[in-house]
Amino acid sequence: MGAPKTQQDATKSSHKPDYDAVRKDIASIIKMPDYDDGSCGPVLVRLAWHASGTYDAETNTGGSNGAGMRYEAEGGDPANAGLEHARRFLEPIKQKHPWITYADLWTLAGVVAIKEMGGPDCKWKPGRTDFADESKCPPRGRLPDGAQAADHLRHVFYRMGFNDQEIVALAGAHSLGRCHADRSGFEGPWSVTPTKFSTQYFKLTKFKWEKKTWEGPVQFKNTDLGEELMMLPTDMALIEDEKFLPWVKKYAEDRDAFYSDFAAVFAKLIELGVTRDDDYESAPTFSKEQGD
Ligand code: ZEM
Structure with a gap:
Protein backbone atom coordinates (compact mmCIF):
# COMPACT_ATOMS: atom_id res chain seq x y z
CA MET A 1 0.00 0.00 0.00
CA LEU A 143 0.91 40.73 0.58
CA PRO A 144 1.75 44.19 1.92
CA ASP A 145 4.41 46.39 0.35
CA GLY A 146 6.73 47.98 2.91
CA ALA A 147 7.25 51.03 0.71
CA GLN A 148 3.64 52.16 1.16
CA ALA A 149 1.52 53.95 3.78
CA ALA A 150 -1.37 53.53 6.24
CA ASP A 151 -4.10 53.33 3.58
CA HIS A 152 -2.31 50.41 1.96
CA LEU A 153 -1.97 48.61 5.31
CA ARG A 154 -5.70 49.02 5.91
CA HIS A 155 -6.53 47.87 2.39
CA VAL A 156 -4.48 44.67 2.80
CA PHE A 157 -5.34 43.79 6.41
CA TYR A 158 -9.03 44.77 6.29
CA ARG A 159 -9.26 42.43 3.26
CA MET A 160 -8.17 39.62 5.60
CA GLY A 161 -10.68 40.73 8.24
CA PHE A 162 -8.38 42.48 10.74
CA ASN A 163 -8.96 45.81 12.51
CA ASP A 164 -6.53 48.62 13.41
CA GLN A 165 -5.59 47.14 16.78
CA GLU A 166 -4.87 43.78 15.20
CA ILE A 167 -2.74 45.37 12.48
CA VAL A 168 -0.55 47.04 15.12
CA ALA A 169 -0.29 43.88 17.22
CA LEU A 170 0.73 41.82 14.18
CA ALA A 171 3.31 44.40 13.13
CA GLY A 172 5.00 43.85 16.50
CA ALA A 173 6.51 40.72 14.96
CA HIS A 174 9.06 43.11 13.48
CA SER A 175 10.90 42.94 16.82
CA LEU A 176 12.14 39.78 15.14
CA GLY A 177 14.52 39.34 12.27
CA ARG A 178 15.80 41.70 9.69
CA CYS A 179 15.50 42.95 6.14
CA HIS A 180 17.86 41.56 3.52
CA ALA A 181 18.74 43.76 0.54
CA ASP A 182 18.82 40.73 -1.75
CA ARG A 183 15.29 39.67 -0.72
CA SER A 184 13.15 42.78 -0.24
CA GLY A 185 15.56 45.56 -1.17
CA PHE A 186 15.44 46.88 2.41
CA GLU A 187 18.31 46.31 4.84
CA GLY A 188 18.79 45.80 8.57
CA PRO A 189 17.00 44.84 11.80
CA TRP A 190 14.26 46.71 13.68
CA SER A 191 15.58 45.79 17.11
CA VAL A 192 18.90 45.18 18.86
CA THR A 193 17.73 41.67 19.82
CA PRO A 194 16.29 40.34 16.55
CA THR A 195 16.15 36.74 17.76
CA LYS A 196 14.12 37.57 20.90
CA PHE A 197 10.38 38.17 20.86
CA SER A 198 9.85 41.49 22.68
CA THR A 199 8.09 44.87 22.69
CA GLN A 200 11.19 46.54 21.27
CA TYR A 201 9.56 47.35 17.96
CA PHE A 202 7.05 49.58 19.77
CA LYS A 203 9.64 51.18 22.08
CA LEU A 204 11.34 52.40 18.95
CA THR A 205 8.60 55.03 18.68
CA LYS A 206 10.48 57.21 21.15
CA PHE A 207 13.44 57.57 18.81
CA LYS A 208 13.83 60.06 15.98
CA TRP A 209 13.94 58.41 12.59
CA GLU A 210 15.60 59.90 9.58
CA LYS A 211 15.70 58.83 5.98
CA LYS A 212 18.64 56.57 5.29
CA THR A 213 20.95 57.94 2.63
CA TRP A 214 21.70 55.07 0.30
CA GLU A 215 21.03 53.61 -3.12
CA GLY A 216 18.19 51.41 -1.87
CA PRO A 217 14.47 52.09 -1.37
CA VAL A 218 13.31 54.71 1.14
CA GLN A 219 13.73 53.40 4.70
CA PHE A 220 14.37 55.10 8.02
CA LYS A 221 17.26 54.81 10.44
CA ASN A 222 18.24 55.52 14.01
CA THR A 223 21.49 54.80 15.85
CA ASP A 224 20.61 55.84 19.44
CA LEU A 225 21.14 52.29 20.71
CA GLY A 226 24.59 52.02 19.17
CA GLU A 227 23.79 50.01 16.11
CA GLU A 228 21.79 51.12 13.12
CA LEU A 229 18.15 50.10 13.39
CA MET A 230 15.60 50.46 10.65
CA MET A 231 11.93 51.19 10.00
CA LEU A 232 10.02 50.63 6.78
CA PRO A 233 7.66 53.33 5.48
CA THR A 234 4.79 51.04 6.59
CA ASP A 235 6.28 50.89 10.11
CA MET A 236 6.44 54.70 10.21
CA ALA A 237 2.79 54.75 9.13
CA LEU A 238 1.85 53.17 12.48
CA ILE A 239 3.40 56.10 14.33
CA GLU A 240 2.04 58.72 11.98
CA ASP A 241 -1.57 57.51 11.85
CA GLU A 242 -3.76 58.78 14.70
CA LYS A 243 -5.75 55.55 14.96
CA PHE A 244 -2.72 53.26 14.93
CA LEU A 245 -0.58 55.36 17.29
CA PRO A 246 -2.54 54.73 20.53
CA TRP A 247 -2.02 50.98 20.05
CA VAL A 248 1.68 51.45 19.39
CA LYS A 249 1.94 53.41 22.66
CA LYS A 250 -0.07 50.86 24.59
CA TYR A 251 2.03 47.92 23.43
CA ALA A 252 5.25 49.83 24.14
CA GLU A 253 4.18 50.16 27.79
CA ASP A 254 2.19 47.00 28.39
CA ARG A 255 4.11 43.84 27.63
CA ASP A 256 1.36 41.52 28.83
CA ALA A 257 -1.25 43.19 26.63
CA PHE A 258 1.02 42.87 23.61
CA TYR A 259 1.84 39.22 24.27
CA SER A 260 -1.76 38.20 24.75
CA ASP A 261 -3.09 40.31 21.85
CA PHE A 262 -0.31 39.03 19.60
CA ALA A 263 -1.03 35.42 20.52
CA ALA A 264 -4.71 35.91 19.68
CA VAL A 265 -4.13 37.69 16.39
CA PHE A 266 -1.39 35.33 15.19
ZN1 ZEM B 1 7.20 41.59 7.89
N1 ZEM B 1 8.64 42.17 6.61
N2 ZEM B 1 5.90 42.89 7.02
N3 ZEM B 1 5.72 40.91 9.10
N4 ZEM B 1 8.45 40.26 8.71
C1 ZEM B 1 9.93 41.69 6.59
C2 ZEM B 1 10.50 40.81 7.48
C3 ZEM B 1 9.81 40.16 8.48
C4 ZEM B 1 6.18 43.79 6.02
C5 ZEM B 1 7.34 43.83 5.24
O1 ZEM B 1 7.35 44.56 4.09
C6 ZEM B 1 8.51 43.09 5.59
C7 ZEM B 1 4.42 41.34 9.13
C8 ZEM B 1 3.94 42.45 8.47
C9 ZEM B 1 4.65 43.16 7.49
C10 ZEM B 1 8.18 39.40 9.74
C11 ZEM B 1 6.93 39.13 10.27
C12 ZEM B 1 5.78 39.82 9.94
C13 ZEM B 1 10.64 42.32 5.53
C14 ZEM B 1 12.08 42.03 5.19
C15 ZEM B 1 9.77 43.19 4.92
C16 ZEM B 1 10.13 44.11 3.75
C17 ZEM B 1 12.17 40.80 4.28
C18 ZEM B 1 13.60 40.49 3.95
O2 ZEM B 1 14.24 41.33 3.28
O3 ZEM B 1 14.10 39.42 4.35
C19 ZEM B 1 5.05 44.67 5.85
C20 ZEM B 1 4.90 45.80 4.85
C21 ZEM B 1 4.11 44.29 6.76
C22 ZEM B 1 2.82 44.97 7.00
C23 ZEM B 1 2.45 45.35 8.20
C24 ZEM B 1 3.63 40.49 9.97
C25 ZEM B 1 2.13 40.64 10.18
C26 ZEM B 1 4.48 39.54 10.48
C27 ZEM B 1 4.21 38.39 11.39
C28 ZEM B 1 3.20 38.37 12.25
C29 ZEM B 1 9.40 38.79 10.20
C30 ZEM B 1 9.52 37.84 11.38
C31 ZEM B 1 10.43 39.27 9.40
C32 ZEM B 1 11.91 38.95 9.50
C33 ZEM B 1 12.27 37.84 8.55
C34 ZEM B 1 13.72 37.48 8.58
O4 ZEM B 1 14.12 36.76 7.66
O5 ZEM B 1 14.45 37.88 9.47
Whole structure:
Protein backbone atom coordinates (compact mmCIF):
# COMPACT_ATOMS: atom_id res chain seq x y z
CA MET A 1 0.00 0.00 0.00
CA GLY A 2 1.28 3.44 -0.86
CA ALA A 3 1.59 6.16 1.76
CA PRO A 4 -1.48 8.36 2.07
CA LYS A 5 -0.95 11.57 0.11
CA THR A 6 -3.01 13.84 2.30
CA GLN A 7 -4.13 14.02 5.89
CA GLN A 8 -7.67 13.18 4.82
CA ASP A 9 -6.46 9.89 3.35
CA ALA A 10 -4.35 9.31 6.41
CA THR A 11 -7.21 9.84 8.85
CA LYS A 12 -8.70 6.59 7.60
CA SER A 13 -5.92 4.58 9.18
CA SER A 14 -5.02 4.10 12.77
CA HIS A 15 -1.83 5.72 14.04
CA LYS A 16 -2.10 8.96 16.00
CA PRO A 17 0.05 11.71 14.51
CA ASP A 18 2.64 12.95 16.96
CA TYR A 19 2.49 16.73 16.66
CA ASP A 20 4.57 17.09 19.82
CA ALA A 21 7.39 15.23 18.11
CA VAL A 22 7.17 17.68 15.21
CA ARG A 23 7.16 20.61 17.62
CA LYS A 24 10.29 19.28 19.29
CA ASP A 25 12.06 18.83 15.97
CA ILE A 26 11.16 22.36 14.91
CA ALA A 27 12.37 23.72 18.26
CA SER A 28 15.66 21.89 17.79
CA ILE A 29 16.54 23.75 14.56
CA ILE A 30 15.69 27.32 15.70
CA LYS A 31 19.22 28.04 16.90
CA MET A 32 21.25 28.07 13.70
CA PRO A 33 24.72 29.52 14.32
CA ASP A 34 25.64 29.98 10.67
CA TYR A 35 22.43 31.68 9.56
CA ASP A 36 21.61 35.39 9.97
CA ASP A 37 21.77 36.39 13.66
CA GLY A 38 22.21 32.77 14.72
CA SER A 39 18.55 31.80 14.42
CA CYS A 40 16.14 30.74 11.71
CA GLY A 41 13.21 31.63 14.01
CA PRO A 42 12.40 34.97 12.36
CA VAL A 43 12.30 33.61 8.83
CA LEU A 44 10.05 30.75 10.00
CA VAL A 45 7.64 33.32 11.47
CA ARG A 46 7.70 35.19 8.16
CA LEU A 47 6.98 31.94 6.29
CA ALA A 48 3.88 31.27 8.43
CA TRP A 49 2.76 34.87 7.96
CA HIS A 50 3.21 34.96 4.19
CA ALA A 51 1.52 31.57 3.82
CA SER A 52 -1.50 33.03 5.64
CA GLY A 53 -1.48 36.68 4.60
CA THR A 54 -2.85 36.09 1.09
CA TYR A 55 -6.33 35.57 2.53
CA ASP A 56 -9.24 37.45 0.98
CA ALA A 57 -12.36 37.32 3.13
CA GLU A 58 -14.74 38.32 0.35
CA THR A 59 -13.87 35.40 -1.93
CA ASN A 60 -12.64 33.14 0.90
CA THR A 61 -9.48 32.43 -1.11
CA GLY A 62 -5.82 32.40 -0.09
CA GLY A 63 -4.60 31.72 3.44
CA SER A 64 -2.36 29.04 4.88
CA ASN A 65 -4.35 26.13 3.50
CA GLY A 66 -2.72 24.58 0.44
CA ALA A 67 0.94 25.48 0.96
CA GLY A 68 0.91 27.13 -2.46
CA MET A 69 4.40 28.53 -1.97
CA ARG A 70 5.70 25.14 -3.11
CA TYR A 71 4.71 26.28 -6.59
CA GLU A 72 6.26 29.00 -8.69
CA ALA A 73 2.92 30.83 -8.95
CA GLU A 74 3.08 31.72 -5.26
CA GLY A 75 6.63 30.81 -4.21
CA GLY A 76 8.04 32.94 -7.01
CA ASP A 77 6.10 36.04 -5.98
CA PRO A 78 8.84 38.64 -5.33
CA ALA A 79 7.09 39.31 -1.98
CA ASN A 80 8.11 35.79 -0.95
CA ALA A 81 11.80 36.17 -1.82
CA GLY A 82 13.98 34.50 0.81
CA LEU A 83 11.30 32.18 2.13
CA GLU A 84 12.83 29.31 0.16
CA HIS A 85 15.41 29.25 2.99
CA ALA A 86 12.69 28.72 5.58
CA ARG A 87 11.13 25.96 3.50
CA ARG A 88 14.52 24.32 3.03
CA PHE A 89 15.19 24.38 6.80
CA LEU A 90 11.90 22.57 7.41
CA GLU A 91 12.30 19.94 4.70
CA PRO A 92 14.18 17.37 6.86
CA ILE A 93 11.35 17.61 9.40
CA LYS A 94 8.78 16.96 6.67
CA GLN A 95 10.86 13.96 5.54
CA LYS A 96 10.97 12.63 9.09
CA HIS A 97 7.22 13.12 9.64
CA PRO A 98 5.78 12.62 6.15
CA TRP A 99 2.19 12.46 7.42
CA ILE A 100 2.10 16.17 8.28
CA THR A 101 1.05 18.50 5.48
CA TYR A 102 3.33 21.35 4.46
CA ALA A 103 0.53 23.78 5.28
CA ASP A 104 0.36 22.47 8.85
CA LEU A 105 4.15 22.27 9.17
CA TRP A 106 4.76 25.86 8.04
CA THR A 107 2.15 27.35 10.37
CA LEU A 108 3.27 25.17 13.28
CA ALA A 109 6.87 26.23 12.62
CA GLY A 110 5.85 29.88 13.07
CA VAL A 111 4.11 29.10 16.34
CA VAL A 112 7.04 27.07 17.68
CA ALA A 113 9.56 29.72 16.59
CA ILE A 114 7.64 32.47 18.39
CA LYS A 115 7.60 30.40 21.56
CA GLU A 116 11.28 29.41 21.30
CA MET A 117 12.27 33.06 20.88
CA GLY A 118 10.52 33.96 24.15
CA GLY A 119 7.12 34.86 22.75
CA PRO A 120 3.65 33.77 23.79
CA ASP A 121 1.90 30.45 23.18
CA CYS A 122 -0.22 30.88 20.06
CA LYS A 123 -3.02 28.40 19.54
CA TRP A 124 -2.50 26.09 16.59
CA LYS A 125 -4.77 23.45 15.14
CA PRO A 126 -3.88 20.87 12.50
CA GLY A 127 -6.04 19.97 9.53
CA ARG A 128 -4.72 22.04 6.63
CA THR A 129 -4.33 20.23 3.34
CA ASP A 130 -1.80 20.75 0.55
CA PHE A 131 -2.91 21.74 -2.94
CA ALA A 132 -2.26 18.99 -5.50
CA ASP A 133 -1.23 21.60 -8.11
CA GLU A 134 -0.91 25.36 -8.47
CA SER A 135 -4.37 26.05 -9.88
CA LYS A 136 -5.69 27.21 -6.49
CA CYS A 137 -2.74 29.47 -5.64
CA PRO A 138 -3.90 32.99 -4.81
CA PRO A 139 -2.95 35.73 -7.26
CA ARG A 140 0.28 37.59 -6.55
CA GLY A 141 0.16 41.06 -5.06
CA ARG A 142 -1.92 40.34 -1.95
CA LEU A 143 0.91 40.73 0.58
CA PRO A 144 1.75 44.19 1.92
CA ASP A 145 4.41 46.39 0.35
CA GLY A 146 6.73 47.98 2.91
CA ALA A 147 7.25 51.03 0.71
CA GLN A 148 3.64 52.16 1.16
CA ALA A 149 1.52 53.95 3.78
CA ALA A 150 -1.37 53.53 6.24
CA ASP A 151 -4.10 53.33 3.58
CA HIS A 152 -2.31 50.41 1.96
CA LEU A 153 -1.97 48.61 5.31
CA ARG A 154 -5.70 49.02 5.91
CA HIS A 155 -6.53 47.87 2.39
CA VAL A 156 -4.48 44.67 2.80
CA PHE A 157 -5.34 43.79 6.41
CA TYR A 158 -9.03 44.77 6.29
CA ARG A 159 -9.26 42.43 3.26
CA MET A 160 -8.17 39.62 5.60
CA GLY A 161 -10.68 40.73 8.24
CA PHE A 162 -8.38 42.48 10.74
CA ASN A 163 -8.96 45.81 12.51
CA ASP A 164 -6.53 48.62 13.41
CA GLN A 165 -5.59 47.14 16.78
CA GLU A 166 -4.87 43.78 15.20
CA ILE A 167 -2.74 45.37 12.48
CA VAL A 168 -0.55 47.04 15.12
CA ALA A 169 -0.29 43.88 17.22
CA LEU A 170 0.73 41.82 14.18
CA ALA A 171 3.31 44.40 13.13
CA GLY A 172 5.00 43.85 16.50
CA ALA A 173 6.51 40.72 14.96
CA HIS A 174 9.06 43.11 13.48
CA SER A 175 10.90 42.94 16.82
CA LEU A 176 12.14 39.78 15.14
CA GLY A 177 14.52 39.34 12.27
CA ARG A 178 15.80 41.70 9.69
CA CYS A 179 15.50 42.95 6.14
CA HIS A 180 17.86 41.56 3.52
CA ALA A 181 18.74 43.76 0.54
CA ASP A 182 18.82 40.73 -1.75
CA ARG A 183 15.29 39.67 -0.72
CA SER A 184 13.15 42.78 -0.24
CA GLY A 185 15.56 45.56 -1.17
CA PHE A 186 15.44 46.88 2.41
CA GLU A 187 18.31 46.31 4.84
CA GLY A 188 18.79 45.80 8.57
CA PRO A 189 17.00 44.84 11.80
CA TRP A 190 14.26 46.71 13.68
CA SER A 191 15.58 45.79 17.11
CA VAL A 192 18.90 45.18 18.86
CA THR A 193 17.73 41.67 19.82
CA PRO A 194 16.29 40.34 16.55
CA THR A 195 16.15 36.74 17.76
CA LYS A 196 14.12 37.57 20.90
CA PHE A 197 10.38 38.17 20.86
CA SER A 198 9.85 41.49 22.68
CA THR A 199 8.09 44.87 22.69
CA GLN A 200 11.19 46.54 21.27
CA TYR A 201 9.56 47.35 17.96
CA PHE A 202 7.05 49.58 19.77
CA LYS A 203 9.64 51.18 22.08
CA LEU A 204 11.34 52.40 18.95
CA THR A 205 8.60 55.03 18.68
CA LYS A 206 10.48 57.21 21.15
CA PHE A 207 13.44 57.57 18.81
CA LYS A 208 13.83 60.06 15.98
CA TRP A 209 13.94 58.41 12.59
CA GLU A 210 15.60 59.90 9.58
CA LYS A 211 15.70 58.83 5.98
CA LYS A 212 18.64 56.57 5.29
CA THR A 213 20.95 57.94 2.63
CA TRP A 214 21.70 55.07 0.30
CA GLU A 215 21.03 53.61 -3.12
CA GLY A 216 18.19 51.41 -1.87
CA PRO A 217 14.47 52.09 -1.37
CA VAL A 218 13.31 54.71 1.14
CA GLN A 219 13.73 53.40 4.70
CA PHE A 220 14.37 55.10 8.02
CA LYS A 221 17.26 54.81 10.44
CA ASN A 222 18.24 55.52 14.01
CA THR A 223 21.49 54.80 15.85
CA ASP A 224 20.61 55.84 19.44
CA LEU A 225 21.14 52.29 20.71
CA GLY A 226 24.59 52.02 19.17
CA GLU A 227 23.79 50.01 16.11
CA GLU A 228 21.79 51.12 13.12
CA LEU A 229 18.15 50.10 13.39
CA MET A 230 15.60 50.46 10.65
CA MET A 231 11.93 51.19 10.00
CA LEU A 232 10.02 50.63 6.78
CA PRO A 233 7.66 53.33 5.48
CA THR A 234 4.79 51.04 6.59
CA ASP A 235 6.28 50.89 10.11
CA MET A 236 6.44 54.70 10.21
CA ALA A 237 2.79 54.75 9.13
CA LEU A 238 1.85 53.17 12.48
CA ILE A 239 3.40 56.10 14.33
CA GLU A 240 2.04 58.72 11.98
CA ASP A 241 -1.57 57.51 11.85
CA GLU A 242 -3.76 58.78 14.70
CA LYS A 243 -5.75 55.55 14.96
CA PHE A 244 -2.72 53.26 14.93
CA LEU A 245 -0.58 55.36 17.29
CA PRO A 246 -2.54 54.73 20.53
CA TRP A 247 -2.02 50.98 20.05
CA VAL A 248 1.68 51.45 19.39
CA LYS A 249 1.94 53.41 22.66
CA LYS A 250 -0.07 50.86 24.59
CA TYR A 251 2.03 47.92 23.43
CA ALA A 252 5.25 49.83 24.14
CA GLU A 253 4.18 50.16 27.79
CA ASP A 254 2.19 47.00 28.39
CA ARG A 255 4.11 43.84 27.63
CA ASP A 256 1.36 41.52 28.83
CA ALA A 257 -1.25 43.19 26.63
CA PHE A 258 1.02 42.87 23.61
CA TYR A 259 1.84 39.22 24.27
CA SER A 260 -1.76 38.20 24.75
CA ASP A 261 -3.09 40.31 21.85
CA PHE A 262 -0.31 39.03 19.60
CA ALA A 263 -1.03 35.42 20.52
CA ALA A 264 -4.71 35.91 19.68
CA VAL A 265 -4.13 37.69 16.39
CA PHE A 266 -1.39 35.33 15.19
CA ALA A 267 -3.67 32.37 15.92
CA LYS A 268 -6.41 34.12 13.92
CA LEU A 269 -3.98 34.81 11.06
CA ILE A 270 -2.96 31.18 10.61
CA GLU A 271 -6.61 30.05 10.71
CA LEU A 272 -7.76 32.34 7.87
CA GLY A 273 -9.50 30.36 5.15
CA VAL A 274 -8.84 27.02 6.84
CA THR A 275 -11.81 24.67 6.80
CA ARG A 276 -11.83 21.17 8.24
CA ASP A 277 -14.04 18.11 8.14
CA ASP A 278 -16.50 18.20 11.05
CA ASP A 279 -14.98 15.15 12.62
CA TYR A 280 -11.40 16.09 11.84
CA GLU A 281 -10.33 17.32 15.22
CA SER A 282 -11.83 14.47 17.16
CA ALA A 283 -9.94 11.71 15.42
CA PRO A 284 -6.87 12.53 13.40
CA THR A 285 -5.21 9.14 13.13
CA PHE A 286 -2.51 7.95 10.80
CA SER A 287 -1.12 4.75 9.43
CA LYS A 288 2.08 3.34 10.83
CA GLU A 289 2.90 2.03 7.36
CA GLN A 290 4.03 5.52 6.41
CA GLY A 291 6.91 5.20 8.81
CA ASP A 292 8.15 8.03 11.00
ZN1 ZEM B 1 7.20 41.59 7.89
N1 ZEM B 1 8.64 42.17 6.61
N2 ZEM B 1 5.90 42.89 7.02
N3 ZEM B 1 5.72 40.91 9.10
N4 ZEM B 1 8.45 40.26 8.71
C1 ZEM B 1 9.93 41.69 6.59
C2 ZEM B 1 10.50 40.81 7.48
C3 ZEM B 1 9.81 40.16 8.48
C4 ZEM B 1 6.18 43.79 6.02
C5 ZEM B 1 7.34 43.83 5.24
O1 ZEM B 1 7.35 44.56 4.09
C6 ZEM B 1 8.51 43.09 5.59
C7 ZEM B 1 4.42 41.34 9.13
C8 ZEM B 1 3.94 42.45 8.47
C9 ZEM B 1 4.65 43.16 7.49
C10 ZEM B 1 8.18 39.40 9.74
C11 ZEM B 1 6.93 39.13 10.27
C12 ZEM B 1 5.78 39.82 9.94
C13 ZEM B 1 10.64 42.32 5.53
C14 ZEM B 1 12.08 42.03 5.19
C15 ZEM B 1 9.77 43.19 4.92
C16 ZEM B 1 10.13 44.11 3.75
C17 ZEM B 1 12.17 40.80 4.28
C18 ZEM B 1 13.60 40.49 3.95
O2 ZEM B 1 14.24 41.33 3.28
O3 ZEM B 1 14.10 39.42 4.35
C19 ZEM B 1 5.05 44.67 5.85
C20 ZEM B 1 4.90 45.80 4.85
C21 ZEM B 1 4.11 44.29 6.76
C22 ZEM B 1 2.82 44.97 7.00
C23 ZEM B 1 2.45 45.35 8.20
C24 ZEM B 1 3.63 40.49 9.97
C25 ZEM B 1 2.13 40.64 10.18
C26 ZEM B 1 4.48 39.54 10.48
C27 ZEM B 1 4.21 38.39 11.39
C28 ZEM B 1 3.20 38.37 12.25
C29 ZEM B 1 9.40 38.79 10.20
C30 ZEM B 1 9.52 37.84 11.38
C31 ZEM B 1 10.43 39.27 9.40
C32 ZEM B 1 11.91 38.95 9.50
C33 ZEM B 1 12.27 37.84 8.55
C34 ZEM B 1 13.72 37.48 8.58
O4 ZEM B 1 14.12 36.76 7.66
O5 ZEM B 1 14.45 37.88 9.47
